[in-house]
Amino acid sequence: MLTFIARRLLQAIPTLWVVATATFILLRLAPGGPFDDEKPVAPEIKKQIETHYGLNHSLHIQYFQFFGNLLKGDLGPSYKYSGWEVQEIIAQTFPVSLELGIWAFLVSLIVGIPIGIIAAIRHNKPSETILMATAMVGICLPSFVIGPILLLLFSLQLEWFNPIGWNYPGDRVLPIMTLGLLYAAYIARLARGGMLDVLKHDYVRTARAKGLKESLVVYRHALRTALYPVVAYTGPAAAGLISGSFVVETIFFIPGLGPFFVNAALNRDYTMVMGTVLFYAILIILLNLMVDLIQMWMNPRTRHD
C-alpha cells in the first residue's frame, strides 16, 4: 500500500511539471500583458515595472527562475494585486472555498445517492421517471440560473437568508444548495445506473431467492457494488467542488479562491495563474489518489496493482 502511494506521488512530479510548463507557455502566448491598461503607461515606466517583476529577462530565464522559486516554495507576488503574495491570497481564500465545497459535496452525496437508489428500485415506475427527470433538469440548469432562482425565492421573497456574504451560518445555505444540488443530480444518475446494473447480478438473485427482505438485499448486498461509479466520480467532483466555483462565489459574494483563479487569467496575472493552476493540479492529484485508495478498500479486485 505504501509503495503504491509513494509511486503515485512520484508519478505526480512529471505531471505537475508538464502542467506548469504548458501553463507557462500558453500564458506567454496569450495576447496582452499584465501591465496593459485602458490608460497605457509610458513605455519606459512599463519597462521599470517589468524589471520589478523580473519580466525583463528572456523567457527561458524567467522559466527557470519560476521553477527555482517554486522549489523554495515561493509562488511570487501577484501582478494585479500589488502587495499581495500569491500564497497569501490562496491561504486567505482557499479555506472558504474548501468549506463551501465540503458542505456541497456532502449535500450532493446525501441527496444524490438515495434518489438514485430509489429510482433504480422503482425502475419503470412513474416515480423513477419523475426523480430522473428532476435530476436531468438539475444537470441542465447551470449554477448561474439555480443561484439567482434560489436567491429570488429564499432571500428576496421569503427573506430567510442574506443575499450576499459568508459571515453568518445562514449565509452558507443557499450557496451550498446551489453547488451541491448540481452535483447531486449527476450522482443520482450514476447511483441509479450502478444499482440497476447490480440488481441484475446473480448474487442478488441468490439473495432474493434465499428469501431475504428486499431492503436487506439492497443495502447489504447490492449497495456497495452499486456505488463504484459514484466513488469513481467523487474524485473529480470533490476537486471541482472544493477548488472554488467562480460563478457561485461571485453570485453570493463569497470570499473564496474561484474568482481569483478566473480573473487571474483575464488579468494576465502570470504568477497568480501559475500558482493557482499548480495548486489545483496538486489538489486533483491528491483527491484522485484518495479515490483510488477508497476503491481499493471497497473492491479487493483492484488491489492487485
Place this chain on the structure above:
Amino acid sequence: MIPKPLPTVLISLATLTLISGCGKKMTNVERGMSDRELYVGIGTEPAALDPQITTGLTEYSVMLAFFEGLTTLNAETMAIEPGVAKSWEISADGLRYTMYFDPEARWSNGDRVTPQDFIFSFERILTPLLGAPYAYMLYSIRGAEAFHKGQLKDFSQVGLHTPNGTTLIIELNAPTPYLLNLMTHNTWWPVHPPTILRNGKIFDRISQWTKPKEFVGNGPYQLNRWRLNNGIHGVRNPHYRKANEVKLNGIHFLPIEPQAEERAFRTNHLHLTSTVPVHRIDWYREHQPERIHFDTALGVYYYMLNTKRMPLNDLRVRKALAYSINREQITEHILKAGQKPAYHFTPPNTGGYTTTTRLPYDPELARKLLADAGFPDGKDFPKFELLYNTSESHRTLAVAIQQMWKTELNIEVELHNQEWKAYLSTREAGDFDILRAAWFGDYDDPNTFLSLGETENGNNHTNWGNPEYDTLIEKAAFTQGSKARKQLFQKAEDILIEEMPVIPIYFYVTSRLIHPSVKGWYPNILDIHPYQSVDLISN
C-alpha cells in the same frame, strides 16, 4: 420495502435550513445605523491601496477615506479647500506655490504630517524604479520629469523645499493653472516615510505597508481590516485634523459585482451601490425613484478611427459615419440611465469649459459626403471592422450603430470583440479600423481630454496628428487666465471635430442606488465623495 433515508434527509436539511435562517435578523443598514457605519458597494476588489501606484477609480474611492492631500475638494461644490495645507500663496508669475501646513495635520499614528513627508512621497513616486504609472501628474514641478526619466540623479535639485518644517515651497516649470486641483489627486497624496521604509526600500512596489497591521494614513479614516473579496473596513482616525467633523464611526467597502450588489441593496445590506444594472433602472424609476441617482460623469464614450486605413483615411467617410449616428436614440432607448449624447469630445462643463463645437446628426449630409467620397448609396464601400472589448453593453451599442450605418448609408460593418487584454494589445498595435474607447478625466480640466488628440500622446492610436492642434494644447497648458485658455481649447476642439479622428457617442453618467438614510452624499462630475461629510440619519 422503500428505503427510508430520503424523507429523513430532506426533513433534516429543511430543519437545518430553518435553524440557520434564524441566525440572520439584522440587515447591514440596521447594523450601520446602530454602529454608525456606512456600507458601500465598490464593484471590484481594489488592486492596491498605495496611492502612488494605483490608477483606478475604485481604488481612488477607497483611498479617499484613508489619505488627504495638500488641498481637498468641497463635498458639495467641488471647490478647492484646505487640506494638509491650511493656506497657500501663489507667486505673481504662477511659478512658485508656498503651502502653509496645518499644525493639526496628523498621521493615523499621531505623527505630524510635515513638508518633509511630502518631499519624501514625491521622491518616491518620481523614483523611476517604483514604476508609478501616473508619475507624470507631477511633471509640472521643476525637475520632476528629468528626475523621473533618470536624467537628473539628485532629488534635491527638484523644485521642492521646506524652509522651516511647516512650509512647503513648490517651484514649477511653467504656470499650471489647475495645480491646486492636481493636488487633490492620489498621486499628490503623502505616504508615511517610516512605514514605507520599515517595509522595504523607497522604490519597492511589492510591500506589505498597505496591510492593516502596518498601514498609516492621514485621512479621516484608518484602515482596520482588509480581506480579499470580503471587504475593507475603515474606522475613524482619532488623529485626523478635523476628527470632530467626521460624522460616522466606520466605513465598509464591499467589492460586490453589480447584480449581487443590487440584490444586496434591495434587501437593505448596502447603503450605496457602485452602479445600477441596466435592466433594473426602469424598475427603480417606477417604484423607488428616490433611491436611484444619476450624476453626470467626467467621461466620454467614443469610437477611435484608424485614419491610415482605407476608407477611413478619407475625411468625408469619417464625417459620414459620425453624422449618421442617432445619439438621442442610443441614450434614450439603449442606455437609459440619462447619459448625454456626445456631439463633441470634452464633456460639458469640464473645469467650467463647455465647447460651442457641435457635430450634426444629419443622415442626408452623411449620404452626400459618402457619395462625394466615391461611394454613392454605399456602393463598393469596402468591408471594415468595428472592434470592442467583450461586454454585453458594448455589443448592444455596436449592433445599434451597425444598424444605423446600414439603414442610413447602406454600408456593412463587421463587429468583432476581443477579451480585454487582447483588445488592449490590438489597440496598442494599431491593428483595427474602428475601435470602441472611453476616457475618464483625471482632473477637472479640458486638458485631460483634449491632450488625447496630441500626435505624440500615448493614447492616440488613430494615426491622426495636427501640428496646429498640438501647439494649441501646449499653449493652453502654460496660459494663465481661464478665458484665454478656454479659447485655446475651443480652437483645438474645433479642429478635432472638423477632422474627426474620433467619433464621440455619449457622455457617461454614474448611476447609483442610495439608501434614504445617507446624507451628505452630493452629486458631482468627478464622482468624488469625501467621506467626512457623509452621515446616516434614520427617517
